[in-house]
Amino acid sequence: MKPRSTFVHVICATGLCLASAAATAADTIKVGVLHSLSGTMAISETTLKDTMLMLVEQQNAKGGLLGKELEAVVVDPASDWPLFAEKARELIEVNEVDAVFGAWTSVSRKSVLPVFEELNSLLFYPVQYEGEESSKNVFYTGAAPNQQAIPAVDYLEEEVGVERWILAGTDYVYPRTTNKILEAYLLDKGVAAEDIMINYTPFGHSDWQSIVSDIKKFGSTGKKTAVVSTINGDANVPFYKELGTQGVSAEDIPVIAFSVGEEELSGIDTAPLVGHLAAWNYFMSVETDENDEFIEGWHKFIGTDERVTNDPMEAHYLGFNMWVKAVEKAGTTDPDAVQAAIIGVSVPNLTGGLSSMLPNHHITKPVLIGEIQDDGQFDVVSETDGLVAGDAWSDFLPDSKDIVADWRKPMMCGNYNVKTGKCSGQNL
């Protein structure tokens, strides 16, 4: 690091560095926004960037934080995983942000994780993910598998009477891990192995003819069959189109998706999808005062009331409010102080409850199951009784069932084996 620090000194000697750093650090608290604005993930992440800008604007209208104005620093990691790490470093080191809100895919989170741990900064990650992770520096405000996948399967089994399962996913870490957990869970419940079909497809898969035909065949035995879909992003549209074309209706074989929300539906003709399901922790159609206010604020900010809201947006809303509350509680934006203060912080969620930050850096959330309507919205058909606590390490995988995460003293460990009493670092 020698050459670089000399370089920094040279720059600073010119007087530029000192002046700019001193001027901004004094009056504003900086919040980093690390979402792709170009490349393949821009489709989902651009909205989250706008959400963060809105939240910062709204907080400033309320008087800022600790008497200071908040300032959002937006960078574009361009859907390029190594660039995520570079941009994260830039945000923390160059822009000196106090917390970062960002990332979407698991691989981008894994790519920035070492940066946040090395530089001891905070990352709020807003997307549902596969679990099996808990870092001191990351707060997971999206759903863990037990807050989405497991309740979804329970709903199908108990309310719809499903006996045969197709676990279909895109071939990468989130679907693979989720399906591993679901398979273990279903076998545990007594579902026969031949009643489970697992299918993976490449990213952006567009030719679903044979797979949908297989699904039809698998579902034609007379036993109620359902598809649990962890199909990601762009591959969903041709998948649902093919289901519609081959006449697979939601009454025959319902598809429950974990990655299809209001935003994804806004790009397609939803007529053939009516009745298919999704499991999330938030739907735009939920009728609460908080949600009405949020939607109104969003439409005002974005300048059109055509735009929808979705689950990861609510996750950012929760994460941002929790961070604000923790900073107020700690009286400083120092990462260690915020990390200690944020555990136990509760903020109202948009579905009419209070979500709180757990010691394992996940949060409590309600789980909602919705059916797709012809207007691209979801109608909630089932809701968990109370809030579900996010579980970092799945209880259904043999490797992780004895592992817990607790970032309070004295344990301070993201990967603690209760059997052996050992802490194996932050992650496996």
Place this chain on the structure above:
Amino acid sequence: MRSTDKSSILKLHPNILLGSKAHLTIVLTIFAQLFFLPFNALAQENTDNAVILEIAPKLSDKKTRNSALEQLIASDAPMSREWLIALLDGVLYLRKSDSLPVFAEKKGKSFKIVNASNGNHEGEAGRREVSKIKINNAIRGKLRAAIASISLKDDDVEVRLQAVKTMTRSLNDSDLAAISEYLPEESDKRVQKAMQLALNLADLSDADDQIIIDAVNAIGINTDDTVTQKLRELSTQTEAPEVANAASESLTVIEKRISLYEKIETLFFGLSLGSVLAMAAIGLAITFGVMGVINMAHGEMIMLGAYTTWAIQTVLPAFIEYSLFIAVPAAFLVAFMVGMIIEILVIRHLYGRPLETLLATFGISLILQQTVRTLISPQNVPVSNPAWMSGLWEIDPALSLAINRVVIFFFCLFIFFTLMWLLKYTNFGLKVRAVSQNRQMARALGAKSGSIDALTFGLGAGIAGVAGVALTQLSNVGPNMGQAYIVDSFMVVVFGGVGNLWGTLLAGLSLGVFNKLLEPWAGAVVAKIVVLVFIIMFIQKYPKGLFPQKGRAAGD
């Protein structure tokens, strides 16, 4: 009770049970007919409809809706069928101010509402003034079954056929009674057959062994799911050996038939995938194959064509059915112009420098993607399928082909042969071939190689744009869509033999079929890898592809 006016309401759209595609039309039909309904006829029926008026608020409450639905289905009020259909189509609303049930049609940001009990116009209502009576899958199933049992006497053959099919899936005594009642009056052969099958299926559950065996024989070879399920049950669970034998014999024949159909289906899937690959690649076969330009922005030309389709549907929302016919020439023109501009501004200056061309066109592809993202939206945009291109062409219960795929297959052949004709039999085609074979000699003979290059590149781009129109019917339309096709397109062109159009077509089709043959046992991911490995090995052995250029055309 039923006046002639009333029966006109009941004459609904033929495709009532065919699925949601047809629903919009049904809804419109209900509306149109309600509006033209004379009021005296309705006034007379108000009293009967009073029953369902009470049901409406209960339907919107999750706790009472199941019992309310039973009540509605059981009710013989004249409007009950309209209600069931409206409920299924999601057009039954409650006006919030006075809980009046209304049929609502979305009109811009508000709803045009019609009193659901007497057909009176109630004017318009804002989005927040009405609330939809929501239903779930369980209710949808019940509704379909209920509508089916009152559709057996419908005037439309398709409605009756679909009604019988819906009933066959879960037969109950009242349905069977209705079917045997209407069978003698039925005039259409297909409906008769479906009704007979339903009755035979019911006989399979009879207590008398002889009746079962007769029914098995009467059913014969039928590949319907319900038949195979029932026969499978009989062949394993029945105590009487004659019954089990008859069932399993019949089942063996049926399963053989099904597996034959499965093979045909796989072949069709393969050809369909192949036609998509070939179509995406034909444009590239011109720019890369004939001109030798490595055009990384080829996928974005496809994207431009797709966005043109979207733009046309957005500008002309009333002409969705014909939008593709306008979109094909429009997309060709748009992509053609963009292609020409790219050629004149960039590629022209880079001939003979393939690496620089590759980098420059890659840059252009990124610029085009981001332009669309910034100007239109980073989200996908919706493109509707016209009704004539949706649905299935059912050859047999076990074999049905998607109409859009059949159309696209022939469209691919159409593009291909048009292009062949253009290159072979027109003056322009002659010049293109001359320039691509020997630039100096062609120039010496008076061909303006500069303008020909620009036109050829534009042609390749234009054809990619036309392919984009077809792809809107299968896949999403978004800024990234071109990326999905660029690698596959190069693969097809290289495999087929650079510079050979026939090679491109055959390579596309054979790779499609190969892929689909592998998929069932290898999975989609491995199938893709195997295809790539196969191509690498093939190119090692035959570097010039399936159909290498020979003689002077080979150039080097």
